[in-house]
Amino acid sequence: MTEQRVALVTGGARGIGADVCRRLHAQGRRVAIADLLTADAEALADELGGRGYACDVTDSERVRAVVAAIESDLGPVDILVNCAGFDRFVRFVDTDEDFWDTIIDINYKGTLRTCHAVLPGMMERGWGRIVNFASDAARVGSSLESVYAGAKAGVIGFTKTIARESVKRGVTCNVVCPGPTDTTLIREMGEQGELPAKIVAGLDRAMPIGRMAQPHEIAYGATVFTHDDATLITGQTLSVSGGLTMA
Numbered sequence: 201m202t203e204q205r206v207a208l209v210t211g212g213a214r215g216i217g218a219d220v221c222r223r224l225h226a227q228g229r230r231v232a233i234a235d236l237l238t239a240d241a242e243a244l245a246d247e248l249g250g251r252g253y254a255c256d257v258t259d260s261e262r263v264r265a266v267v268a269a270i271e272s273d274l275g276p277v278d279i280l281v282n283c284a285g286f287d288r289f290v291r292f293v294d295t296d297e298d299f300w301d302t303i304i305d306i307n308y309k310g311t312l313r314t315c316h317a318v319l320p321g322m323m324e325r326g327w328g329r330i331v332n333f334a335s336d337a338a339r340v341g342s343s344l345e346s347v348y349a350g351a352k353a354g355v356i357g358f359t360k361t362i363a364r365e366s367v368k369r370g371v372t373c374n375v376v377c378p379g380p381t382d383t384t385l386i387r388e389m390g391e392q393g394e395l396p397a398k399i400v401a402g403l404d405r406a407m408p409i410g411r412m413a414q415p416h417e418i419a420y421g422a423t424v425f426t427h428d429d430a431t432l433i434t435g436q437t438l439s440v441s442g443g444l445t446m447a
């Protein structure tokens with residue numbers, strides 16, 4: 201892959217997203233990192249010869265401004281990886297509407313915002329790769345993750361639909377569903393009470409492979425979809441979970 205295509209990774213400052221950035225860079229992509237953690241995004245981008253941007257994916261105006269800035273700094277966005285995500289372990293009966301709004305705004309609407317900002321340009325230029333992060337929680341359910349599972353299931357349905365709408369214009373759209381992965385997100389989720397701590401403590405044992413995934417193992421699955429040759433792989437949902445879910 202010799203062409204220096206531009207890849208925008210949201211949530212690329214740490215965790216799985218950071219390893220997605222590293223893989224894309226290794227494949228010759230110019231990487232733009234958009235994250236709430238501006239300093240971390242800029243530091244990683246510097247290391248990779250890319251650019252970091254302060255971005256909250258719940259802010260439509262900011263998302264549009266970041267896409268415009270990337271276009272002028274690096275060039276049009278050819279590859280979009282929506283990795284920004286957030287969750288907490290809470291029983292559905294204990295959630296309230298503020299929590300629903302937060303989870304849906306980041307995980308579902310955040311994905312809509314970035315896709316809405318880049319998809320028209322990709323379709324016009326006749327080339328694009330979109331990879332949206334959902335979760336195995338969306339595919340099979342996950343105790344204490346009801347709202348998140350619903351928002352991520354929304355990401356799957358949304359991605360399949362834009363895949364249909366854009367495939368004739370050279371754009372592919374796919375979903376990665378990580379299983380439990382050893383990142384700050386899951387560690388912080390485990391610090392929110394006794395039951396969450398118990399769940400996180402049991403995750404290694406719950407995995408057929410006997411351990412949680414490492415971020416780079418998920419990043420591999422995500423970047424498969426961004427390959428230049430992956431022209432006919434679209435509307436797919438790939439679980440990367442070491443055999444935890446197989447259906």
Ligand SMILES: NC(=O)c1ccc[n+]([C@@H]2O[C@H](COP(=O)([O-])OP(=O)(O)OC[C@H]3O[C@@H](n4cnc5c(N)ncnc54)[C@H](O)[C@@H]3O)[C@@H](O)[C@H]2O)c1
Pocket residue numbers: 210211212213214215216217234235236237255256257258282283284285286306310333334335336377378379380381382383384385386415
């Ligand atoms: N870790 C897991 O076990 C797991 C499992 C299934 C799915 N996922 C999904 O994988 C993706 C990556 O998760 P991770 O485990 O690496 O998490 P993480 O918390 O380590 O990294 C998430 C990144 O997203 C950024 N982010 C969060 N909210 C944002 C916002 N509003 N705007 C911009 N950036 C924002 C954070 O600052 C952080 O850099 C997420 O979409 C998550 O839902 C993770």
